[in-house]
Amino acid sequence: MSWFEKLMPSRIRTDAGHKRAVPEGLWAKCPGCSAILYRAEMERNLDVCPKCHYHNRISARRRIETFLDPEPQEEIAANLESVDPLKFKDSKKYKERLTQAQKGSGEKDALVAMRGQLKGMDIMVASFEFSFMGGSMGSVVGERFVRAVNMALERHTPLVCFSASGGARMQESLFSLMQMAKTSAALERLQKRGLPFISVMTDPTMGGVSASLAMLGDINVAEPNALIGFAGPRVIEQTVREKLPEGFQRSEFLLEHGAIDMIIDRRDMRDRISDLISILMSKPRA
Amino acid sequence: MDLNFLEFEQPIAELEAKIEELRLVGSDNEINIQDEITRLETKCQSLTESIFSNLKPWDISQLSRHPQRPYVLDYIDRIFDEFHELHGDRAFADDHAIVGGMARLEGRPVMVIGHQKGRDTKDKLHRNFGMPRPEGYRKALRLMELAERFKLPIMTFIDTPGAYPGVGAEERGQSEAIARNLKVMSGLRTPIICTVIGEGGSGGALAIGVGDRILMLEYSTYSVISPEGCASILWKSAEKAPLAAEAMGITSDRLKELGLIDEIVAEPLGGAHRDIETMAKNLKHALLEGIDNITSMAIDKLLDTRYQRLMQYGQFSGD
Numbered sequence: 001m002s003w004f005e006k007l008m009p010s011r012i013r014t015d016a017g018h019k020r021a022v023p024e025g026l027w028a029k030c031p032g033c034s035a036i037l038y039r040a041e042m043e044r045n046l047d048v049c050p051k052c053h054y055h056n057r058i059s060a061r062r063r064i065e066t067f068l069d070p071e072p073q074e075e076i077a078a079n080l081e082s083v084d085p086l087k088f089k090d091s092k093k094y095k096e097r098l099t100q101a102q103k104g105s106g107e108k109d110a111l112v113a114m115r116g117q118l119k120g121m122d123i124m125v126a127s128f129e130f131s132f133m134g135g136s137m138g139s140v141v142g143e144r145f146v147r148a149v150n151m152a153l154e155r156h157t158p159l160v161c162f163s164a165s166g167g168a169r170m171q172e173s174l175f176s177l178m179q180m181a182k183t184s185a186a187l188e189r190l191q192k193r194g195l196p197f198i199s200v201m202t203d204p205t206m207g208g209v210s211a212s213l214a215m216l217g218d219i220n221v222a223e224p225n226a227l228i229g230f231a232g233p234r235v236i237e238q239t240v241r242e243k244l245p246e247g248f249q250r251s252e253f254l255l256e257h258g259a260i261d262m263i264i265d266r267r268d269m270r271d272r273i274s275d276l277i278s279i280l281m282s283k284p285r286a
Numbered sequence: 287m288d289l290n291f292l293e294f295e296q297p298i299a300e301l302e303a304k305i306e307e308l309r310l311v312g313s314d315n316e317i318n319i320q321d322e323i324t325r326l327e328t329k330c331q332s333l334t335e336s337i338f339s340n341l342k343p344w345d346i347s348q349l350s351r352h353p354q355r356p357y358v359l360d361y362i363d364r365i366f367d368e369f370h371e372l373h374g375d376r377a378f379a380d381d382h383a384i385v386g387g388m389a390r391l392e393g394r395p396v397m398v399i400g401h402q403k404g405r406d407t408k409d410k411l412h413r414n415f416g417m418p419r420p421e422g423y424r425k426a427l428r429l430m431e432l433a434e435r436f437k438l439p440i441m442t443f444i445d446t447p448g449a450y451p452g453v454g455a456e457e458r459g460q461s462e463a464i465a466r467n468l469k470v471m472s473g474l475r476t477p478i479i480c481t482v483i484g485e486g487g488s489g490g491a492l493a494i495g496v497g498d499r500i501l502m503l504e505y506s507t508y509s510v511i512s513p514e515g516c517a518s519i520l521w522k523s524a525e526k527a528p529l530a531a532e533a534m535g536i537t538s539d540r541l542k543e544l545g546l547i548d549e550i551v552a553e554p555l556g557g558a559h560r561d562i563e564t565m566a567k568n569l570k571h572a573l574l575e576g577i578d579n580i581t582s583m584a585i586d587k588l589l590d591t592r593y594q595r596l597m598q599y600g601q602f603s604g605d
Contacts, residue, residue, distance in 0.1 A: 079604040085544065086535050090520035139600030146597060168488075168510045170520060173534040174546050177510040178599035180489060181496045184465060185472030185596040192473070208510070211449075211464040211489045230460040230489070231451030239451050249456060259459050 030054055046266045055223050055266055057203060059105070060112040060129035063162050067270055068116035068125060076113035076124070077147040080140045086173055094171040097133065105132040109140035110165070113148040118160075119274045119286035124152045126161040128202075128209070135165035137209050138172040142179030145213060149186040158196040158277050163214040167207020180212035187216050196280040198273055201228050201251070201260070219276055220260040222251035228259075292348050294337060298556070301330040334556045341505075344528035346537050347513055349505040351447070351485045354559035356566075357416075358385060358400030358443040358483065364566035365573070366391055366398065372429055374421075378458065381422030383414045383446070384494070386429040388438070391573060397433035399426050399494055400443030400483070416485075417450035420463035423493050427467050430474055439477040439577055442494040447512065449490030464493040471496035472596060477580040477588060479573060481551070482506040482538075483558075498592050499576045500546075502538040503569070504553040508546075509536040546599070549576070 028039050032054025042049070046066050047056040058066075064073075081098075088094040102108060110132040114125045126148045128135040145161070152159045168176035190197055199217030201210070203226035211230050214220075222228060229249040237244055247253050254260045264272050274286050291299040305326050308319055341349070349355070362369050362385075371387035374380040386399035401418065404410035426442075433440050449460055471478065471494075478497030486495070486508030502508060511519075513531035518524040535541065538550045551572045554561035580588060 077604075081603045083601050083603050085601040086533065088533050090529075090533065139602045142600050143602055170511055170516050170534070173510050173536070174508055174541060174544070175600055177488060177492055177508075178546065178596075180465075180492060181468050181472065182596050182599050184468035185496070185593060188469045188473045189593075208489055210461040211493075212468055213465070215459075215462040215465040216469055228461075229456050230449060230464070231456065235451045236453065236456070240453060244453065248453070257457050257459070259462060 031056070048266050053224065053265065055203065055225065057130055057164065059131065060107065060110075060127040060162075060164075063127045063202075064112060064114050064116075064125055066266075067160070067162075067273075068114065068118060068123070069120065071117075073114055073116040076115055076151055077144045079108070080143055081108050082138055082140050082172070084171070085139075085175060086171070088171040088173075097171065101132045105129050107132050109144070110135045110137070110169075111141040111144045113144045115151060115155075118270065118277070121274065121277065121281075121283065121286060122155060122157040123277070124148045124155075124157055124159045126159070128162060128164040130164040130204075133169060134167075135163075135209070136167060136169035136176070137165060137179050137183075137212075138169035138176045139179065141169075142176075142182045145179075145183045146186045149183075149190050152190060152195055153193060156195065158198065158281065159190060160198045160200065160273060160277075161213060161217075162200045162202055163205045163209050164202045165205060165207070165209035165214075167209055177208065180208050183213040184216060187213060191216075191218065196277055198276060200264070200269070200273075202226050204228070206230070206232060215259070217261075218280065219262075221273070222254060222260050222263050223266055224251055224263055226251045228254055290354055292345070292352060294341075294345055295556075298330060298334050298337065301326060301333060305330065331555070338556060342528065343507075343531040343535075343537050343540075344513065346505050347507050347527075347531045349557050350507040352557065352559050355484055356558050356562045357403050357405075357445060358398075359402055360562060361443065361483065361566055361569060362389065362398060362400075364563065365570045366396075367393065369398065372432075373425070375424035375428060377424060378421045379419075381414075381418050381425055382412055383416050383418040383450070384422035384426055386426060391441075391570075391577070394577070395436075395438050396577075397429055397438045397440045398443070399429055399440065401446040401491075401494070403445060403484075414450060416446045417448060418446065418490060418493075419450050419452070419455045420458040420460050423449075423463035423467050426494050427463075427470060430467075430471065430478075434474050434476045437476060439479070439581060440474070440497070441573060441577075442478065442480045442497065444480060444482045444486050444491045444495055444508075445484035445506075446487050446490050447485055448487035449493065464489050467493045468496055472593065473589065475585050475589065477577065477583075478592075479576045479580070481569070481573070482508050482547075483569075486536075487512060496592075496596070498580045498588060499548050501549045501551055501572055501576065502541065502547050503551050503558060503565070504538055505557050506538060507531075507536040508538075508541060509534050 030049040033052035201222045366389035403416035404413035480497040481501040513527040516530035517526035554564040558565040
């Protein structure tokens with residue numbers, strides 16, 4: 001107890017333990033501008049700070065929910081699960097990490113694929129779950145992505161992918177590396193058939209995911225201020241032994257260097273992508 | 287300690303030094319020490335055999351980047367009848383970490399592309415330690431598309447720690463360069479044979495590694511991240527690299543078992559660097575066999591087989 005509290009008469013003094021608790025998570029602090037924001041308002045704003053437009057990371061399902069029309073929606077290859085082909089174990093078993101990630105995220109693996117509609121237009125969507133082992137790409141992520149491509153080929157629809165990933169999943173080693181080739185090969189077929197692939201890179205899109213499917217969009221899009229690149233900033237810093245420039249590997253940097261076509265604010269995503277696709281598919285504007 | 291030998295090779299190095307010493311003595315001395323030399327040579331042989339029959343993945347990882355390990359230009363000299371190196375990506379620069387050009391294999395025209403490391407310090411810097419920048423991958427792509435136009439089979443040789451993690455490489459689109467190669471190679475209308483001759487380091491290796499037949503030299507490695515990199519992330523210490531090498535399954539026998547590569551090319555006793563001529567002969571033989579197999583296939587069938595193989599990568603449950 002501090003000297004000041006000791007001075008106070010006991011009926012004014014309040015016990016720390018009996019403080020009326022503020023419900024957890026009613027308010028959130030913006031990581032961008034430190035403003036205290038009412039969570040419900042943030043959610044209405046698609047988790048973009050209304051003051052500084054900082055784009056918070058969102059889950060794969062919420063991403064799809066905010067992007068597609070509410071109906072119809074049908075999940076693609078929902079029951080695929082990782083099997084640990086290498087019996088991988090570091091300080092923890094890969095199997096345990098998977099179970100933990102499944103519990104934490106409510107997803108079976110780091111990619112959700114969905115068949116649905118965007119303003120009435122048939123479309124396939126793939127969306128990375130970053131909270132599932134850093135959105136890392138292993139066998140299941142690769143397979144689900146390819147199934148989404150195949151469904152797009154079958155039904156003659158475009159494909160949109162929202163990536164958020166640290167790269168390939170180390171615990172599946174070369175199997176993970178080969179997913180880069182697998183997903184890229186599938187996209188080659190999609191693009192040869194003249195079906196649009198729009199790649200939306202969100203924070204962060206790095207390593208093996210950025211060096212395969214994410215950079216292969218007919219149109220490459222990024223959300224504002226997303227970290228996008230091949231090597232992580234720390235690895236580069238250790239290699240070149242100098243401080244990296246401000247804004248290095250951020251969306252605006254990529255736009256400046258010609259790696260992406262445009263940056264789209266999350267709140268405009270539905271409208272803008274629908275416009276892009278309808279032009280590529282020679283359909284009237286929705 | 288001889289820096290040209292790895293730690294587990296040191297007993298061999300010591301014996302060899304002794305033999306060499308005896309030879310020098312023998313040349314200016316009439317005493318017949320040939321018997322002793324022969325005895326030591328036999329001993330050296332069996333010592334090497336016993337060390338090499340019991341290599342751990344971490345030992346192999348070190349062998350794959352042995353300072354004396356032959357690089358692609360060493361093989362090109364010995365395997366191909368002609369080699370005309372082609373330079374540059376036509377947009378930015380010529381990346382010396384990747385070499386490529388037209389060649390003949392027993393008279394047959396082919397396109398050859400490979401990562402190239404340097405031998406001494408100056409050469410190492412010139413080759414950027416075999417770590418390509420985007421212009422290297424774009425040069426490779428240009429040569430592959432050239433090969434496709436003129437119906438030359440492509441032979442790639444993989445030997446890199448990985449794509450270069452630098453500021454300029456990121457500015458010029460390292461990710462995009464790698465991704466594009468993967469995509470284009472999956473559909474190139476010409477046969478492709480890829481051989482891992484040393485270090486198969488992640489996306490930087492795969493970027494010239496999509497093909498119809500994937501070979502690995504016996505003591506080469508192929509993995510998604512270096513053992514050191516994996517260890518420092520998952521074990522929080524690069525010193526656990528031997529554990530990571532074990533866990534990731536990076537050796538040729540393990541990857542063959544897992545169905546991720548097609549064929550292992552045997553190395554001479556003690557590794558490729560102990561007898562480059564034999565190694566080159568083995569590799570040439572494997573390439574000739576491989577090219578016979580795939581060029582006999584109609585191109586559409588070949589492409590379909592390549593595609594199906596790519597689609598089969600991965601293990602999971604459920605449907």
